[in-house]
Amino acid sequence: VREINFKPVLAGPVYGALQDEELFKQVSIDAEVHTLVWPNGVDVDPETLHEWPTYADEMKRMAERWATTMAKVG
Secondary structure, three states: OOOOOOHHHOOOOOHHHHHOHHHHOOOEEOOOOOOEEOOOOOEEOHHHHHOHHHHHHHHHHHHHHHHHHHHHHO
């Protein structure tokens, strides 16, 4: 069991939508691959979830890049 704070990675056109609490609450577990999935197409690889401490910093850096890119485009 692991508690993961996704807030630092909720940026960009796909993951950013999960800042909407109602959408975020719609998470489910995919019956076939046993990972987290959301109705907007976001999913998180099981290995990433299992090894979150290893991936968290890189995921946060990617989210920051997505946010910067979206700010330039928007």
